[in-house]
Each structure stands twice: as structure tokens, then as C-alpha cells.
Amino acid sequence: MSSAETFVLRSTPTSPFGRKVRMAIEALGLSGRVTVTPADPLDENDTLRQQNPLGKMPCLVLGDGSTIYDSGIIIEYLQDVAGTDRLLPLRGRDRYRALTLSRLADGIMDASILVVYETRFRRDLPHSPRWLSHQRDKIRRGLAAFEASPPDPNKTDVVSIGLSCALGYLDWRKQVDWRPTYPILVEWLKRFSTHEPAFERTRAKDT
Numbered sequence: 010m011s012s013a014e015t016f017v018l019r020s021t022p023t024s025p026f027g028r029k030v031r032m033a034i035e036a037l038g039l040s041g042r043v044t045v046t047p048a049d050p051l052d053e054n055d056t057l058r059q060q061n062p063l064g065k066m067p068c069l070v071l072g073d074g075s076t077i078y079d080s081g082i083i084i085e086y087l088q089d090v091a092g093t094d095r096l097l098p099l100r101g102r103d104r105y106r107a108l109t110l111s112r113l114a115d116g117i118m119d120a121s122i123l124v125v126y127e128t129r130f131r132r133d134l135p136h137s138p139r140w141l142s143h144q145r146d147k148i149r150r151g152l153a154a155f156e157a158s159p160p161d162p163n164k165t166d167v168v169s170i171g172l173s174c175a176l177g178y179l180d181w182r183k184q185v186d187w188r189p190t191y192p193i194l195v196e197w198l199k200r201f202s203t204h205e206p207a208f209e210r211t212r213a214k215d216t
């Protein structure tokens with residue numbers, strides 16, 4: 010009998026994109042097959058840069074040492090490993106609607122990360138108010154789109170995983186004060202976190 014392949018996920022506990030994958034791993038019942046190993050994108054000696062030339066986490070290392078990166082691709086691969094289409098339909102319009110909305114959630118997260126990086130990487134330099142407001146406007150427009158048409162809070166899929174991780178990241182880093190402006194999303198997150206316990210279980214300490 011051959012034993013099931015195991016994987017290593019390179020990610021810190023606080024990475025919002027890494028959290029997406031950690032939630033998916035739980036939702037797919039693959040926790041026993043994936044070990045999470047922290048990565049440091051700022052450390053040039055970290056093997057992350059060989060595993061993903063972009064030096065970004067999360068990055069999934071397969072049993073044969075090959076790698077899959079970008080959180081969305083990793084989740085699709087893991088759903089394939091789990092032999093299900095629970096997180097993303099395999100074809101048809103529903104698939105492309107879900108992919109588009111999951112990229113919208115990713116875009117909120119990308120803009121949120123750029124707001125954080127503006128202060129982290131330009132620590133002693135003046136920050137660009139124009140750049141920060143350009144990114145914050147993306148976050149707000151993305152949130153407004155989800156507020157107008159929130160996903161089903163009783164369904165765990167690529168959209169709800171991405172949106173919940175984006176909101177969790179905003180709650181932690183406070184790039185925008187989203188809660189007073191988007192009450193439907195506040196309620197959505199409350200209901201989704203009750204429906205999907207992996208949301209709380211994947212919350213990093215102190216976030």
C-alpha cells in the first residue's frame with residue numbers, strides 16, 4: 010500500500026494569503042498531510058527564493074521537491090488532491106464567477122499589503138499620501154462590491170475564504186476602518202466565522 014503524499018507549506022502564521030491556504034487545507038480535510046514551515050521573504054538566504062522565484066509566500070512544496078505557488082493555484086491543486094470540487098467548481102460560468110470574486114478578494118489583500126509595505130520599506134522616508142490613498146481606494150471599492158453582493162455566509166469556497174482572510178487582515182492592520190462603513194460585511198463575517206471554524210482556528214496569535 011503506498012502512503013499518501015505529504016506537503017510542506019511555506020508561510021508565516023500571519024500571512025493573509027497563507028491563511029487562505031491554511032483554511033482551505035482544513036476545509037478539505039488535508040491537515041494531516043501538510044506541515045506548515047515559516048518563511049521569511051526578506052531573508053535572501055531563505056530557500057523560499059529557490060522555491061518561488063518571486064520570493065513570495067505561501068508556497069507549497071510537493072513530495073518530489075517541486076513547488077506550486079500563488080495561493081489560488083495552491084488551493085486549486087489541493088482541492089484536486091482531495092478529489093473534490095467543494096471550493097471551486099471545475100467548469101462553467103460558476104467557476105469563472107468564483108475565480109473573479111476570489112481575485113477581487115485577493116486584490117483587496119494585495120492593496121492592503123502595499124499599504125503596510127509603504128511604511129515598512131520606507132521607514133525613514135516620507136510616505137506617499139497619493140500612493141496610500143490609491144491603494145485604500147482599491148480596498149474600499151472592493152469592499153463596496155462585496156457589501157452590495159455578499160457571498161453565501163454558510164458556504165466555504167474560494168470566495169468566502171478569500172474575503173474572510175482579507176477582512177481579518179484589515180481588522181489586524183487597520184489599513185482602512187472598514188467596520189462602520191460596511192455593516193453587511195460585518196454581519197457576513199460574523200455568520201461565516203460561525204459556519205466555518207477554520208476561520209478562527211487559522212487566526213495567528215496577536216492578530
Ligand SMILES: N[C@@H](CCC(=O)N[C@@H](CS)C(=O)NCC(=O)O)C(=O)O
Pocket residue numbers: 024025026027050063064065066067078079080081115122
Ligand atoms: N498572489 C500571491 C500574493 C502573495 C503575497 O503577496 N505574499 C506576501 C505575504 S502575505 C509576500 O510574500 N510578500 C513578500 C514580497 O512581496 O516580497 C498569492 O496569492 O499567493
